[in-house]
Amino acid sequence: MNPFIANSTLLRIAEEIGAPAYVYSADIIKSKYSDLCKAFRKCNARFHYAVKALSNINILKLFREMGSGLDTVSMQEVQLGLKAGFDPQDIIYTPNCVSFEEIEQVIGLGVKINIDNISILEQLGAKYGDTVPVCIRINPHIMAGGNYKISTGHIDSKFGISIHQLRHVERIVQSLNIRVEGLHMHTGSDILDANVFLNAADILFNIAMEFPGLEYLDFGSGFKVAYKPQDVVTDIEELGEKLAERYAVFCKEYGKDIQIYFEPGKYLVSESGYFITKVNVVKHTTATVFAGIDSGANHLIRPMLYNAYHHITNLSNFEGVKRIYTVVGYICETDTFAWDRPIAEITEGDFLCFHNAGAYGYMMASNYNSRFRPAEVLVEGDTYRLIRRRETMEDLLATQVLD
Numbered sequence: 177m178n179p180f181i182a183n184s185t186l187l188r189i190a191e192e193i194g195a196p197a198y199v200y201s202a203d204i205i206k207s208k209y210s211d212l213c214k215a216f217r218k219c220n221a222r223f224h225y226a227v228k229a230l231s232n233i234n235i236l237k238l239f240r241e242m243g244s245g246l247d248t249v250s251m252q253e254v255q256l257g258l259k260a261g262f263d264p265q266d267i268i269y270t271p272n273c274v275s276f277e278e279i280e281q282v283i284g285l286g287v288k289i290n291i292d293n294i295s296i297l298e299q300l301g302a303k304y305g306d307t308v309p310v311c312i313r314i315n316p317h318i319m320a321g322g323n324y325k326i327s328t329g330h331i332d333s334k335f336g337i338s339i340h341q342l343r344h345v346e347r348i349v350q351s352l353n354i355r356v357e358g359l360h361m362h363t364g365s366d367i368l369d370a371n372v373f374l375n376a377a378d379i380l381f382n383i384a385m386e387f388p389g390l391e392y393l394d395f396g397s398g399f400k401v402a403y404k405p406q407d408v409v410t411d412i413e414e415l416g417e418k419l420a421e422r423y424a425v426f427c428k429e430y431g432k433d434i435q436i437y438f439e440p441g442k443y444l445v446s447e448s449g450y451f452i453t454k455v456n457v458v459k460h461t462t463a464t465v466f467a468g469i470d471s472g473a474n475h476l477i478r479p480m481l482y483n484a485y486h487h488i489t490n491l492s493n494f495e496g497v498k499r500i501y502t503v504v505g506y507i508c509e510t511d512t513f514a515w516d517r518p519i520a521e522i523t524e525g526d527f528l529c530f531h532n533a534g535a536y537g538y539m540m541a542s543n544y545n546s547r548f549r550p551a552e553v554l555v556e557g558d559t560y561r562l563i564r565r566r567e568t569m570e571d572l573l574a575t576q577v578l579d
């Protein structure tokens with residue numbers, strides 16, 4: 177049985193901290209992390225948590241304590257990781273279309289560098305030769321899942337170096353004496369089927385044979401989590417078993433037990449997160465009953481951006497009779513969280529909770545409409561603590577030039 181935060185605890189936090197607030201469960205994160213370790217125990221696997229899903233430094237410290245590494249996509253995420261106490265070699269930097277200057281700065285910080293285009297590979301090799309080992313991000317052109325926006329392996333994708341350009345990559349590597357320590361692929365956030373992933377893994381195993389001296393193969397992420405009760409989830413046990421068979425064959429052929437890396441974000445933190453809001457207005461129109469909350473696309477944009485589903489419960493009337501609501505935000509923009517949702521009867525002032533809000537929730541929050549971003553809270557065992565205070569007017573003005 178997976179751990180969860182009890183309704184009574186969420187309600188108490190809402191009453192004490194106020195809404196809107198993101199609440200995360202350390203116990204759920206720990207349980208997801210240990211599920212992954214267990215599933216891939218036969219693959220010499222290491223996990224690098226994808227910081228962009230949720231980058232609060234307290235969450236990063238939790239990952240460090242569990243023995244995880246970090247996957248980062250910007251210089252700033254690298255700096256957050258270092259501030260959280262990570263060893264630079266436990267951080268992978270996987271940028272896309274960032275400047276060579278930024279890459280050089282990150283090289284200076286001593287983290288692992290993942291290169292995603294030929295132009296940068298060439299510049300890096302010309303300047304650093306074999307003194308800076310690199311990982312190369314390959315795009316195997318495998319379409320993971322059905323959501324084009326969050327899939328990164330398809331032919332039109334801007335991510336990675338095409339598998340069809342491998343000959344060119346090898347030429348550059350040889351000419352400039354570049355030390356390739358890893359190969360990487362990340363096909364997107366929607367792997368429904370273990371076989372899609374395994375096909376991609378086979379491709380990477382094959383490419384690896386062309387690169388002696390590898391230390392690791394990085395399979396990115398793509399672990400799918402359930403947002404609706406009936407959603408298909410990635411069966412990581414099955415994936416682990418099947419990958420282990422192929423991994424064993426590969427190691428024999430390659431002549432060395434190299435490490436397998438994964439970089440899950442969503443899988444590790446999505447279910448740990450609860451977003452608590454307060455109902456400002458219940459508005460009956462000729463078409464529906466709106467529940468208008470003290471939040472909007474400025475705090476949780478996934479429903480509007482990806483048409484994402486988040487389960488919604490009424491913390492203040494948990495056992496109440498279900499009625500049909502359309503849940504909307506307070507932003508002057510159409511910011512509908514959910515149409516026609518059965519929710520326990522809502523009274524103005526009730527606290528509504530969005531579930532599975534740990535990944536890409538707070539991280540995509542903005543100050544649109546000049547609203548403050550929410551507070552963040554971490555629950556560990558029976559206690560909770562504030563890990564980010566709510567913003568204030570001073571924060572909104574902090575970067576503005578006042579005369």
Ligand SMILES: *Cc1c(COP(=O)(O)O)cnc(C)c1O
Nearest residue numbers: 226270362365397439440441442
């Ligand atoms: C976003 C990203 C991840 C994490 O993806 P999830 O769907 O959150 O698991 C991993 N690796 C890279 C390179 C990414 O850009």
